[in-house]
Amino acid sequence: MSQPKISIIMGSDSDLPVMQQAADVIKSFNVPFEITIVSAHRTPKRMVEFAENAHQRGIEVVIAGAGGAAHLPGMVASITPLPVIGVPIKSSNSIDGWDSVLSILQMPGGVPVATVALNGAKNAGLLALQILSVGDKSIQQKMQTYKQELNDAVMEKVKKLNS
Numbered sequence: 001m002s003q004p005k006i007s008i009i010m011g012s013d014s015d016l017p018v019m020q021q022a023a024d025v026i027k028s029f030n031v032p033f034e035i036t037i038v039s040a041h042r043t044p045k046r047m048v049e050f051a052e053n054a055h056q057r058g059i060e061v062v063i064a065g066a067g068g069a070a071h072l073p074g075m076v077a078s079i080t081p082l083p084v085i086g087v088p089i090k091s092s093n094s095i096d097g098w099d100s101v102l103s104i105l106q107m108p109g110g111v112p113v114a115t116v117a118l119n120g121a122k123n124a125g126l127l128a129l130q131i132l133s134v135g136d137k138s139i140q141q142k143m144q145t146y147k148q149e150l151n152d153a154v155m156e157k158v159k160k161l162n163s
């Protein structure tokens, strides 16, 4: 596979069913990405190493998902110069997902994390593609087609309802 532009990281393999949705949508755009486990709490040195080096490896956007006391997106954002998209995950140790949402959303000034909805990994993938599309017209073209397809799918339903 060619040089990955998007890195999808998650705190645990138990996050994979959600984070796979980001991978799937990125794959459908034919954009190279990597996906791996980096835990802020269980592998803190790996997390620092990842955040210090991702941009030097050619990564352009990071998608980070975690559940419960979800420190991974924010901590990676505190080190990397790259844009970080955070995916709160309703994990087995989560209090209804709120802990994860608030941990990722309520970042202090100076350290932004673009937080998507709870379990919103698909939108994280799309947002990462939109960030890349600013400098890549072929991704932008595919994004316009994707939006047209969303529109057409709804219009198809309208037609069905009206018939």
Ligand code: RP5
Binding pocket: 010, 011, 012, 013, 014, 015, 039, 041, 065, 066, 067, 068, 089, 091, 092, 093
């Ligand atoms: C978080 O704790 C992970 O991101 C995951 O959402 C949650 C539970 O992890 P496991 O105990 O399933 O490995 O750090």
